[in-house]
Each structure stands twice: as C-alpha cells, then as structure tokens.
Amino acid sequence: MNNKCESRILLVDDEPDIALAFKIGLEDNGFRVDAFDNPLKALSNFKADLYDLLLLDIKMPKMSGIEAYHQMKEIDKKVKVCFITASEIHYYEDIRKKIFPILGIKRLIRKPIRIDDLVRVLRDELQ
Amino acid sequence: MNTTANPRSTERTEVLYGQKYVINTVLQFLSQAEKIDSCGDHKALSLIFEVEEYKELLSNLKAKGIKLRYITDITKDNIHYCKELLKFAKEIRHLGGIRTNFSISEIEYLSSMTGNQTLEPVPHIIYSNVRAMVEEQKYVFESFWNKAILAEQRIREIEEGIEPEVFEIIAERKKIAQTFLDLIRSTKKEALVLFPNDKAMVRADRLGIIDYLVELSQKEKDVSIKIICQLSKENVGIVNKVSEQAPGIRILNGNESLYGMYIIDDEKLLRVESRDASAETFMEAIGFAVYSNRKNTVQSFKSVFELLWNERTLNEELKRADKMQKEFINIASHELRTPTQAILSFSELLQTHPERKDEMLQAMSRNAIRLQKLTDDILDVTRIESKTLMLKIEPLDLNDLISNIVEDYRNQIEKNNDNVELLYYYRPRNNDSKIIVEADRVRLIQVISNLLNNALKFTKKQDKESKKGSIYVTAEKKKNRENGSKNQEVVVSMKDTGTGIDPEIVPRLFTKFATASETGTGLGLFICKSIVEAHGGRIWAENNPESKGGAVFELSLPLGEQQQQQQQSPSSSNLTSGGRA
Numbered sequence: 001m002n003n004k005c006e007s008r009i010l011l012v013d014d015e016p017d018i019a020l021a022f023k024i025g026l027e028d029n030g031f032r033v034d035a036f037d038n039p040l041k042a043l044s045n046f047k048a049d050l051y052d053l054l055l056l057d058i059k060m061p062k063m064s065g066i067e068a069y070h071q072m073k074e075i076d077k078k079v080k081v082c083f084i085t086a087s088e089i090h091y092y093e094d095i096r097k098k099i100f101p102i103l104g105i106k107r108l109i110r111k112p113i114r115i116d117d118l119v120r121v122l123r124d125e126l127q
Numbered sequence: 128m129n130t131t132a133n134p135r136s137t138e139r140t141e142v143l144y145g146q147k148y149v150i151n152t153v154l155q156f157l158s159q160a161e162k163i164d165s166c167g168d169h170k171a172l173s174l175i176f177e178v179e180e181y182k183e184l185l186s187n188l189k190a191k192g193i194k195l196r197y198i199t200d201i202t203k204d205n206i207h208y209c210k211e212l213l214k215f216a217k218e219i220r221h222l223g224g225i226r227t228n229f230s231i232s233e234i235e236y237l238s239s240m241t242g243n244q245t246l247e248p249v250p251h252i253i254y255s256n257v258r259a260m261v262e263e264q265k266y267v268f269e270s271f272w273n274k275a276i277l278a279e280q281r282i283r284e285i286e287e288g289i290e291p292e293v294f295e296i297i298a299e300r301k302k303i304a305q306t307f308l309d310l311i312r313s314t315k316k317e318a319l320v321l322f323p324n325d326k327a328m329v330r331a332d333r334l335g336i337i338d339y340l341v342e343l344s345q346k347e348k349d350v351s352i353k354i355i356c357q358l359s360k361e362n363v364g365i366v367n368k369v370s371e372q373a374p375g376i377r378i379l380n381g382n383e384s385l386y387g388m389y390i391i392d393d394e395k396l397l398r399v400e401s402r403d404a405s406a407e408t409f410m411e412a413i414g415f416a417v418y419s420n421r422k423n424t425v426q427s428f429k430s431v432f433e434l435l436w437n438e439r440t441l442n443e444e445l446k447r448a449d450k451m452q453k454e455f456i457n458i459a460s461h462e463l464r465t466p467t468q469a470i471l472s473f474s475e476l477l478q479t480h481p482e483r484k485d486e487m488l489q490a491m492s493r494n495a496i497r498l499q500k501l502t503d504d505i506l507d508v509t510r511i512e513s514k515t516l517m518l519k520i521e522p523l524d525l526n527d528l529i530s531n532i533v534e535d536y537r538n539q540i541e542k543n544n545d546n547v548e549l550l551y552y553y554r555p556r557n558n559d560s561k562i563i564v565e566a567d568r569v570r571l572i573q574v575i576s577n578l579l580n581n582a583l584k585f586t587k588k589q590d591k592e593s594k595k596g597s598i599y600v601t602a603e604k605k606k607n608r609e610n611g612s613k614n615q616e617v618v619v620s621m622k623d624t625g626t627g628i629d630p631e632i633v634p635r636l637f638t639k640f641a642t643a644s645e646t647g648t649g650l651g652l653f654i655c656k657s658i659v660e661a662h663g664g665r666i667w668a669e670n671n672p673e674s675k676g677g678a679v680f681e682l683s684l685p686l687g688e689q690q691q692q693q694q695q696s697p698s699s700s701n702l703t704s705g706g707r708a
Contacts, residue, residue: 015465015468015469017469017473017490017493017494018465018468018469018472020490021468021469021472021473021476021490022472024476024480024483025472025475025476028476028479059461085461086460086461086462086463086464086465086468087457087460087461088456088457088460088461110464111464111465111467111468112464112467112468112471112472113468114471114475115472115475115476
C-alpha cells in the first residue's frame with residue numbers, strides 16, 4: 001500500500017455500499033478516511049482541522065452535499081472539497097456555473113469511477 | 128316679438144313666439160303636407176301625447192293620413208307612446224341619444240328648441256320655407272334615418288331586457304379606465320383577460336382589478352377566470368399572490384402584445400391599445416379603446432383569445448414534457464450509475480481483500496438486483512408509453528394469488544426480523560372462496576408485490592424498538608358503481624400503519640417520478656396504475672382516514688365472466704371466512 005500520503009478525508013455518501021467501497025479503496029491508497037452515509041451525522045461530527053479534504057455526494061436525503069459543504073466551510077475555512085454525483089452533469093449546470101465559483105468549488109466527479117482514477121483526482125486536488 | 132303669420136308666397140325663415148302662434152304654425156304645416164319626416168328627443172313623444180294643446184295636432188295628423196317617418200330615442204319611459212304612434216306613422220326608428228327636434232315636409236321646415244325638460248307646450252318655434260334650408264334638413268334627416276334602427280326591434284329589446292348592441296370607439300382615457308373597471312366588476316361567469324405585457328398586470332393591480340378577481344374567485348367557485356400575460360420579475364409577486372390566494376384563476380405566460388383584451392361573460396369586450404407600454408399608470412399607458420357587446424364581435428375576439436390560450440397551454444405542456452424527459456433521464460441515470468458504482472468498486476476491491484469476499488459479493492448481488500429492477504421498470508415504462516405492454520390474459524384465482532404472495536412476504540419479514548405484521552383476509556359472499564379474474568398472472572404479482580414493498584418500506588421504518596407496525600390486506604367482491612356499470616368487481620385493499628403518503632405527493636402519486644423515498648425512482652406506482660387500468664380496473668390511494676397514520680391503497684379488477692353470472696343471481700349463502708393468510 002502507498003503510505004506516503006497521510007491526507008485525511010471525510011467521505012459522505014447516502015449509499016452505504018458506495019461509502020464502504022470508497023472508504024476501503026481510499027484507505028488502501030494511504031488516505032485516512034471517515035465515512036458517513038448520513039450528511040447530518042457527518043456535520044455534527046465535523047470539527048475544524050480534522051480533515052484535509054471532503055468527498056461529498058450531492059443528492060442526499062435531508063441535506064444536499066452542497067449545503068453540508070457550505071456549513072462545514074463555516075467551521076473550517078481551509079478544508080478542500082471534491083463533489084461526486086451519479087446524476088447527469090448537465091443537471092447541475094446552473095449550480096456549477098453560479099454556485100461553484102462562489103463557494104470556490106472546482107471539482108465535480110461523475111460516478112461510476114474506478115478507485116485508481118478517484119485517487120488520482122483527490123491527490124491532484126490536495127496538491 | 129314677431130306675431131304675424133306672413134303669407135308663404137316668398138321664401139323666409141322666422142322665429143315665432145307664443146303658444147298660440149306655435150300651434151297655428153304647426154297646424155298650417157300639417158295642412159300643407161303629405162309626407163313628414165320628423166325627429167324628436169326622448170321627451171318629445173310625451174309632449175305630443177300628454178300636453179292638452181297638442182292633442183289637436185295629433186288628431187289632424189291621424190285624420191289627414193300623412194306619411195310620417197319619425198326618429199326618436201326610444202326608452203322604457205316613452206315606449207308606450209311609441210307603440211301608440213306606430214299605429215298611424217309610416218315608420219318609426221330609434222336613434223340612441225338623439226337631441227334634436229325638427230320636422231320637414233316637402234317644402235317646409237319646423238324646429239322647436241331642444242333641451243325642454245318639462246312637459247310644457249313649446250314657447251317658440253323656427254319656421255322656414257327656404258328651399259336650401261329644407262333640402263339641407265332633409266339631408267340631415269336621411270343621415271339620421273340610415274343610422275337608426277327599427278322601433279319594433281328596439282321595443283323588443285327593451286321589453287326582453289336586452290342591452291342594445293353597442294360598438295363604440297372610446298378615445299377619452301378617463302372613460303376607458305371607467306369602462307375597464309365597470310366591465311371587470313360586472314363579471315358573473317367568465318373573465319378572459321389578455322394583458323399586453325407584464326407591466327400591464329402591475330398597472331391593473333394598482334387599479335384593484337387583480338384583488339377584485341381574486342376575491343371573486345374565492346367567493347364564486349364557478350366563475351372561470353383565465354389570464355394570459357407576459358410573466359417576468361415585474362409581475363412575479365402578483366402571479367404568486369394570485370396562485371396562492373385564488374388557485375381557481377388560471378394564468379398562462381404569453382408574449383408581449385400591442386393591445387389588452389378583456390372579454391366578460393361571453394357578452395362584452397374591451398380592447399385597449401397600448402400607447403406607452405412601460406408607463407406606470409393605466410391612464411398613461413393606454414391609447415384608443417373599442418368597447419362592444421355585439422355578439423359577433425365578442426365571439427370573434429373570444430375565438431382569438433381561445434386560440435392564444437390553447438397555443439399557450441400546448442406550449443406549457445411541451446415545456447413540462449421536456450422537463451419530465453430531462454427529469455427521467457436524470458433519475459434513470461442516477462439510479463443506474465449508483466449500483467454500477469458499487470458493483471465496480473467491490474469487484475476491484477475483491478482482488479485485494481479476499482478476507483471480505485462474502486460481504487462484498489453480497490453487496491454486488493444486492494446492487495445487481497437493484498440494477499435489474501430498474502432496467503425492468505424503465506422497459507415497462509417504455510412499453511406503457513409506446514402502448515406495447517402485452518398482457519397474457521388467463522382466468523386465475525386472485526384469492527390464491529394474494530395468499531401466496533402474502534405468504535412469501537411473511538417469510539421474508541420473519542427472515543429479516545422486520546417489526547411488522549402482515550395479515551390477509553377475504554370473506555366470500557357464498558361458499559365460493561375463489562375470486563376469478565381474467566388477468567396476466569405475472570403482472571398482477573408485480574402490482575401486488577410493488578404495493579406490499581411500499582407498505583413494508585414505509586411501515587417497518589417506524590417503531591423499530593417499540594410498537595409493531597401492521598399491514599392489512601383484504602379482498603371484497605362488490606358491484607362496480609362507476610359510470611353506471613352494474614358489473615361485479617373485486618376490490619383489494621392494503622392498509623398500513625406506516626408513515627403515510629406525503630400530502631404534497633398525493634395529487635400526482637400515480638404519475639411518473641412521484642417519490643418521497645430517496646431510493647425510489649417514482650416509477651413503481653405509475654407502472655401499477657397502467658397495469659391495473661390495462662386490466663379494466665382502477666387504483667387509488669389515500670392516507671388512512673381512521674387512524675393517525677398510515678396509507679390505504681386500493682385497486683379494483685372486474686370479475687371474470689363466470690363469476691359475473693354467479694354474482695348476478697346469488698344463492699343463499701353461509702358466510703364463511705375463506706381467506707388463507
């Protein structure tokens with residue numbers, strides 16, 4: 001396993017299978033990962049300086065990933081973020097154009113993605 | 128004062144004062160005439176018939192058989208005199224608002240002063256036999272005559288309470304505004320409103336028109352109000368106010384237009400041209416207006432409105448269909464990619480984590496089933512929408528079918544240790560425990576399983592620790608009372624104690640994509656409805672009215688022919704409980 005990178009990741013995806021698979025896959029690649037399938041739980045456990053990067057699903061019950069990020073950013077100004085979605089990217093065209101620049105969001109990853117590719121994108125964002 | 132009646136050998140024009148001279152002059156005028164054309168205001172007839180001194184004139188007119196053409200303003204007050212005069216006048220016509228009083232024979236002209244409001248004899252009269260003058264007045268009379276309508280028609284309109292037909296061009300803005308207000312406030316059955324642009328709606332709102340319509344719609348549910356208006360930021364507040372407070376008022380988005388059009392009760396029309404479309408007030412914005420209550424005019428403008436309305440409706444439907452299509456693609460792709468992601472990731476991880484093989488294979492299988500279910504649903508929707516859903520119809524026992532499905536679900540509930548009890552009950556009317564329907568077995572299993580899945584999903588969530596949730600399934604044979612049919616049908620009811628149906632979703636529960644569940648595609652109930660209806664049945668749902676929570680889903684299916692006949696002549700029966708669950 002590649003243990004060079006000890007970046008800490010908070011992963012939130014309402015699909016428990018996906019949350020588990022990504023957690024295992026990312027940990028295999030040297031990340032330290034906390035995974036939640038409930039954004040509200042993730043938010044209540046969130047503290048400043050705990051994570052280097054958030055990996056958030058967008059469409060989730062009770063709270064969208066974007067709203068969760070908005071609130072987490074209030075707590076930790078430095079934390080980086082990558083969004084991931086199974087929806088059609090063009091569905092989020094408006095959000096990407098209007099809201100992403102305001103929140104400083106650069107990356108939107110589309111599911112399905114291979115673990116190797118996901119790792120590459122996250123490392124890229126962390127650099 | 129000129130009191131001398133001069134011989135009429137020479138042409139002259141004079142004013143004669145004093146009642147005696149007036150009467151004498153008129154009598155002489157009558158004695159010389161064979162044909163008389165005469166105009167009188169709405170008071171004139173009353174004068175002729177009521178003033179004692181004029182009775183002589185009237186009898187002279189009658190006696191001499193003079194051909195009289197008469198124009199007056201026929202009103203409710205003088206209608207009886209008009210009918211009286213019709214008995215010996217050649218023809219009478221009505222001209223609304225005529226104010227002049229004059230008569231012409233072949234060679235002479237008489238005019239009394241206008242504006243006499245009392246029933247007094249006329250104090251003076253103008254006489255002329257100047258040829259040019261008489262000719263000119265003949266011309267004036269003819270032009271009035273051509274504009275006027277038959278007295279008989281006017282009398283009928285008054286007697287039947289019909290408003291006279293009006294086609295009026297209004298230039299005065301104050302009058303346009305007043306007509307506009309009066310018109311809208313006269314609405315009894317229907318108001319068709321076309322605002323020229325977004326700001327026109329704002330201006331009408333300032334006049335109180337919108338509030339009036341909202342109030343009307345709230346009070347009188349049968350009044351139909353349709354508004355076409357360009358929608359924008361300018362009027363979004365008003366549109367929201369209307370849809371919140373008076374959902375009966377329908378508003379469609381329209382293009383900018385050069386005029387506003389207001390059609391009330393199929394009877395009245397006001398078409399107002401825009402002079403300054405961006406003006407703040409109604410008065411500043413408007414130009415000329417046309418008001419009419421003529422049937423043909425109103426109808427032709429109404430058909431223009433209806434055309435626009437239909438075109439706008441179609442437009443909105445297309446937009447909605449396009450939105451639904453996008454929604455479908457988005458939901459379908461989200462639901463396809465999610466299990467695909469899980470399968471892909473676990474298949475990668477399986478190689479590096481052989482110790483978690485079982486757990487991962489289970490997850491892969493779970494997600495593969497989810498994919499399959501979704502694929503089937505999408506295929507079903509495609510078949511339904513392209514009308515190629517095929518049913519393999521055969522006679523089958525619904526009681527048996529439900530019993531088996533329920534049995535399977537009870538095993539599943541037991542295995543998963545779900546905190547739910549599931550009961551099925553059927554009480555046959557006679558000894559026959561069978562419920563024979565002609566149906567597609569696989570499709571019926573699909574429908575009932577889908578409804579049970581939903582019931583289970585929303586019932587088992589609550590009270591995990593404490594109280595057990597319940598799902599009651601019942602079947603009952605009934606007479607179908609829909610559309611006057613007397614056929615027998617079976618009604619299957621599923622009542623649960625779950626979270627109930629989100630009230631927001633209720634109206635569109637059986638349409639595509641209606642879902643309150645984050646894991647659902649919102650296709651299941653749409654498919655159920657289509658399958659049930661393809662069998663000639665119905666499906667409906669409500670929140671359980673008897674308890675605090677839970678939903679009731681019911682579906683009906685026509686009974687098979689054999690049982691129809693049995694049910695028509697029911698044998699004396701012992702009631703037995705024949706349900707197997």
